[in-house]
Amino acid sequence: MNTRVLDVAVTLPAAPSRWRSLGLEIRCEFLGLLRQLSFSLPTLLFPPMFYLLFAVLMPMGKAGGWHPGQYLLASYTVFGLMGPALFGFGVSVAMERENGWLRLRRVVPAPPANYLLAKLAMAMLFAALVYLAMVLLAVTAGGVRMPASAWLALAAVAVPGVLPFCAIGLWIGTLAGGCSAPAIVNLVYLPMGFLAGLWFPLALLPRLVQDIAPLWPAYHLGRIGLMAVGQVPAAGLLQHVGALALTTLLFFVLAARRLRQMPQ
Amino acid sequence: MAVEPIVRLRGVRKCYGDIGALAGLDLELRRGEVLALLGANGAGKTTAVSVMLGLVAPDAGEATMFGRPAGSLPARQCAGAMLQTAALPVTLRVGELLRLFASWYSAPMPVHEVAALAGLDDLLRRPYGSLSGGQQRRVQFALALVGRPSVLFLDEPTVGLDVQARQALWTVIRAQVAAGCAVLLTTHYLEEAEALADRVVVIAHGRVIEEGTVDELRARSGHRRIRCRTAFAPEVLAAWPGVLAARARAGCVELDCDQAEVVLRRLLALDPDVSELEVRRGGLADRFMELAEEAA
Numbered sequence: 001m002n003t004r005v006l007d008v009a010v011t012l013p014a015a016p017s018r019w020r021s022l023g024l025e026i027r028c029e030f031l032g033l034l035r036q037l038s039f040s041l042p043t044l045l046f047p048p049m050f051y052l053l054f055a056v057l058m059p060m061g062k063a064g065g066w067h068p069g070q071y072l073l074a075s076y077t078v079f080g081l082m083g084p085a086l087f088g089f090g091v092s093v094a095m096e097r098e099n100g101w102l103r104l105r106r107v108v109p110a111p112p113a114n115y116l117l118a119k120l121a122m123a124m125l126f127a128a129l130v131y132l133a134m135v136l137l138a139v140t141a142g143g144v145r146m147p148a149s150a151w152l153a154l155a156a157v158a159v160p161g162v163l164p165f166c167a168i169g170l171w172i173g174t175l176a177g178g179c180s181a182p183a184i185v186n187l188v189y190l191p192m193g194f195l196a197g198l199w200f201p202l203a204l205l206p207r208l209v210q211d212i213a214p215l216w217p218a219y220h221l222g223r224i225g226l227m228a229v230g231q232v233p234a235a236g237l238l239q240h241v242g243a244l245a246l247t248t249l250l251f252f253v254l255a256a257r258r259l260r261q262m263p264q
Numbered sequence: 265m266a267v268e269p270i271v272r273l274r275g276v277r278k279c280y281g282d283i284g285a286l287a288g289l290d291l292e293l294r295r296g297e298v299l300a301l302l303g304a305n306g307a308g309k310t311t312a313v314s315v316m317l318g319l320v321a322p323d324a325g326e327a328t329m330f331g332r333p334a335g336s337l338p339a340r341q342c343a344g345a346m347l348q349t350a351a352l353p354v355t356l357r358v359g360e361l362l363r364l365f366a367s368w369y370s371a372p373m374p375v376h377e378v379a380a381l382a383g384l385d386d387l388l389r390r391p392y393g394s395l396s397g398g399q400q401r402r403v404q405f406a407l408a409l410v411g412r413p414s415v416l417f418l419d420e421p422t423v424g425l426d427v428q429a430r431q432a433l434w435t436v437i438r439a440q441v442a443a444g445c446a447v448l449l450t451t452h453y454l455e456e457a458e459a460l461a462d463r464v465v466v467i468a469h470g471r472v473i474e475e476g477t478v479d480e481l482r483a484r485s486g487h488r489r490i491r492c493r494t495a496f497a498p499e500v501l502a503a504w505p506g507v508l509a510a511r512a513r514a515g516c517v518e519l520d521c522d523q524a525e526v527v528l529r530r531l532l533a534l535d536p537d538v539s540e541l542e543v544r545r546g547g548l549a550d551r552f553m554e555l556a557e558e559a560a
């Protein structure tokens with residue numbers, strides 16, 4: 001023991017296994033939030049609940065190719081994945097900046113990138129869980145029948161779809177304090193979900209709301225989700241993806257700048 | 265080869281706006297020693313530690329750990345820290361936290377080993393948030409140790425611990441030091457500094473005003489404590505020249521003096537019945553009080 005400690009001091013050891021460490025960090029981030037019921041219950045229950053309400057109990061009726069079960073499956077999945085991304089980044093980064101967790105991480109050899117990567121993985125895992133809950137409900141109660149390719153396409157939208165909202169959440173987390181962050185995130189999350197046509201189809205909303213919808217990242221992801229389940233024609237996919245990529249980049253750069261300037 | 269200090273601050277200055285926190289601080293932490301950093305609130309202790317850890321960049325001067333810039337990843341690989349303001353994720357279990365921290369170091373202790381050292385064997389499956397303040401402190405101590413650090417930063421390590429837990433923690437710290445680990449200790453408990461420290465540095469207004477072993481500091485204290493049984497009331501004695509404070513203690517009086525000889529001569533001359541006389545040199549606390557008065 002004696003010589004070992006001294007050796008360490010002299011040689012400065014190489015970094016330990018990055019992957020194992022990242023794996024543990026993801027596990028901790030995910031389990032930590034899953035056990036925090038004020039986070040996990042709304043995140044996992046609200047989207048299926050809305051779906052149950054608006055697609056199953058008070059359906060708006062089918063017309064032509066329009067199938068509310070299918071349409072709302074896509075839009076509530078997108079709405080559902082925004083939650084863990086915005087709250088998981090926005091609120092937790094704000095709190096961890098304040099309570100000293102980030103400070104402690106800068107003292108020990110915790111790899112800085114793991115902090116963000118673990119939160120990203122956490123958001124993707126929650127998105128996958130939201131998707132699974134929605135699928136279960138859509139098949140059993142919503143009577144949705146789709147080809148396997150449509151199910152897979154929606155999953156492929158849902159999981160990476162967290163990215164722009166993680167970036168927005170991160171930016172909020174670098175600006176807001178721990179107490180105000182939940183309120184700010186709610187002010188972004190709920191109105192954006194509504195204005196982007198994720199609660200009700202845009203066609204049912206006033207003209208003005210329809211016109212400004214392309215301003216919201218949630219609208220673009222919602223469109224891609226609807227394309228995946230065949231509820232809107234697959235036109236303009238690239239523009240939607242481009243808008244989301246730009247959103248991600250913009251807010252990530254803004255957040256990174258804030259993080260660098262942060263006094264400790 | 266000259267022995268390179270583990271941590272070195274050279275001429276470190278740091279201002280926050282108009283407030284100067286550090287004014288040219290020089291400090292060395294050497295291999296295998298416990299250095300207690302003492303100072304009144306606002307003396308610059310926290311800033312000094314933050315600079316050593318690389319959390320705060322100095323305005324001028326140099327901060328190194330193992331000859332590397334403070335806060336660089338290789339330097340952090342060899343350091344463990346117990347900070348005062350360090351909230352840990354409350355929903356994670358103690359064992360999960362220990363495994364996560366261990367994964368950041370290249371030669372960590374096995375989780376059960378460090379848990380045994382810090383007295384956490386029965387708490388590994390408990391969520392951190394469900395623990396008492398003292399238990400949380402022990403978890404933070406275990407997290408500081410898990411990487412087998414060569415230098416430990418302990419910021420008020422035993423706040424909130426009962427006497428037994430404090431003694432147990434001291435024992436573990438001493439064992440780490442015996443194994444070659446250096447410790448930088450900041451504490452408000454002077455008895456803790458007396459019990460652990462090889463060397464003491466007192467800072468005021470952002471610079472070192474006193475440095476030495478605990479015994480050297482004690483020896484520098486001009487204060488003496490006189491204890492005896494006498495007919496004089498403490499209130500009377502308190503007014504004598506050379507007496508700083510006087511109080512009744514278990515049938516005796518206890519006098520803190522800066523001129524013990526003068527006081528003794530007068531006391532023995534005026535009261536022939538003085539008994540159970542005892543004169544002691546002041547402790548670290550007395551020296552610390554003197555320095556605080558001089559610095560103010």
